[in-house]
Amino acid sequence: MAALTFLQTNTDATDLSTYDFVGENVGAAGATRGTIVAFALGFSGSSTVDVTSVTIGGNAATVKFAKVESTTSRIVGFAAVALPTGTTATISIVVNRTATRCSIAVYHVDDMSVFTVSDFVSSSAADAVGAVDCPPNGFIIGVATTGNNTSATWTNLTEDSDVAHGSTVLVTTASGTFVTEERARSITCNYATSSGGEPLALFCSWGFSTSYIRYDYFSPTGAGANSEWTSSPGGPAGWDCVNDAIGAADDDTTYVSSSTVNATDTYVFGTPAVPVGATVFAVYLYRRHRAVSGSWTQAPMLRCGGTDYQLTNFSLSSTAYADSVTKHQTNPRTTVLWTVDDLNGIGANALQEFGFLTGGGNEARITQVYIAVRYTPAGVMLTDTVKISDTLSVTRGGDLSAAPAADGVKLLDTVTAIRDRLTVPVFQSLYRHRRM
Ligand SMILES: [Ca+2]
Numbered sequence: 448m449a450a451l452t453f454l455q456t457n458t459d460a461t462d463l464s465t466y467d468f469v470g471e472n473v474g475a476a477g478a479t480r481g482t483i484v485a486f487a488l489g490f491s492g493s494s495t496v497d498v499t500s501v502t503i504g505g506n507a508a509t510v511k512f513a514k515v516e517s518t519t520s521r522i523v524g525f526a527a528v529a530l531p532t533g534t535t536a537t538i539s540i541v542v543n544r545t546a547t548r549c550s551i552a553v554y555h556v557d558d559m560s561v562f563t564v565s566d567f568v569s570s571s572a573a574d575a576v577g578a579v580d581c582p583p584n585g586f587i588i589g590v591a592t593t594g595n596n597t598s599a600t601w602t603n604l605t606e607d608s609d610v611a612h613g614s615t616v617l618v619t620t621a622s623g624t625f626v627t628e629e630r631a632r633s634i635t636c637n638y639a640t641s642s643g644g645e646p647l648a649l650f651c652s653w654g655f656s657t658s659y660i661r662y663d664y665f666s667p668t669g670a671g672a673n674s675e676w677t678s679s680p681g682g683p684a685g686w687d688c689v690n691d692a693i694g695a696a697d698d699d700t701t702y703v704s705s706s707t708v709n710a711t712d713t714y715v716f717g718t719p720a721v722p723v724g725a726t727v728f729a730v731y732l733y734r735r736h737r738a739v740s741g742s743w744t745q746a747p748m749l750r751c752g753g754t755d756y757q758l759t760n761f762s763l764s765s766t767a768y769a770d771s772v773t774k775h776q777t778n779p780r781t782t783v784l785w786t787v788d789d790l791n792g793i794g795a796n797a798l799q800e801f802g803f804l805t806g807g808g809n810e811a812r813i814t815q816v817y818i819a820v821r822y823t824p825a826g827v828m829l830t831d832t833v834k835i836s837d838t839l840s841v842t843r844g845g846d847l848s849a850a851p852a853a854d855g856v857k858l859l860d861t862v863t864a865i866r867d868r869l870t871v872p873v874f875q876s877l878y879r880h881r882r883m
């Protein structure tokens with residue numbers, strides 16, 4: 448399994464748009480080493496903030512971040528990269544405009560093969576809270592920042608760092624590794640002072656196999672049961688204003704808008720084809736939005752089994768376009784975990800539409816909305832990377848096709864063919880796993 452080690456923190460309190468942390472310790476080199484850098488940035492002024500790129504030892508990293516955009520904007524995130532050689536590296540974090548400070552926490556991972564996050568939850572609550580799924584043999588890292596504070600306490604992860612980031616700004620990280628699957632592990636980061644400070648936290652998990660997690664994305668394909676927002680002047684119908692291709696939102700070109708309390712839009716979408724036997728983990732609802740002036744309140748809406756469910760709402764004030772994503776671990780109609788049928792449009796509890804509701808008061812615009820369905824297909828474990836059952840018995844260099852003698856060992860029918868593609872690092876992983 449992946450072994451995660453926290454190394455050190457560093458902070459730069461100057462105003463920059465590129466932060467170069469030169470000669471950072473990245474731990475022992477190795478063919479399957481991964482390096483993960485947690486980072487936190489502060490900004491003054493309310494224009495849009497973004498991460499342009501992160502490189503580690505000159506290699507472009509896979510980046511996942513969250514942000515709050517207000518008078519004191521913040522970004523927290525993670526950059527992950529394969530880094531087989533070297534014991535020090537320059538970590539460069541590039542943002543779209545001048546920041547007021549940047550802090551990092553560096554982690555070393557043995558046997559890392561998957562660099563995109565498996566699950567993620569962000570929280571801007573006064574004490575950060577979120578439920579995170581973690582694949583077997585995976586790990587979770589959390590990063591949080593807030594003003595008015597010098598310390599924090601974590602629950603259900605082990606705190607790794609707690610550092611000053613400017614005079615009263617705190618950056619803290621915590622982590623945990625898990626042999627068996629974690630489902631909705633409840634994580635909290637309690638700040639010593641829970642007033643003000645514009646807190647922001649991001650909890651992410653990483654796994655061992657690329658085949659463990661699948662995300663399927665769906666954009667609106669038509670109007671749903673609620674069509675109370677106004678489409679942009681001269682624009683197409685509402686659903687066609689917000690079905691912008693993922694990664695290509697058109698902002699003020701096509702959007703829907705409303706300043707009416709409880710105005711609701713929901714949209715139909717294509718039918719997911721989650722395979723029978725899959726484990727469904729969560730539905731994520733993405734929106735891209737902006738205030739025209741002042742603040743407004745937005746609530747995600749899911750329509751299941753013919754009933755609209757208004758989910759936790761939150762206040763927004765950015766007049767520049769910004770993205771929100773909310774994770775919905777359970778079906779709001781049943782209040783238990785989603786089933787394959789729920790997602791595939793089958794039965795009395797099926798997910799039928801998604802959308803949003805406004806608290807009203809000020810005009811808000813939404814230019815893009817879509818959902819992601821995240822699941823693990825049944826039995827799919829052996830592809831480009833390998834997840835072997837704990838009970839599999841095979842000797843190093845042995846024949847996998849002859850291995851499944853023990854009860855409870857499930858090998859796919861293509862193991863013999865795949866065997867030829869197994870690499871030395873994979874056998875090392877397998878062997879180490881076997882010894883646990
Ligand atoms: Ca469109």
Ligand SMILES: [Ca+2]
Nearest residue numbers: 688691701814
């Ligand atoms: Ca649009």
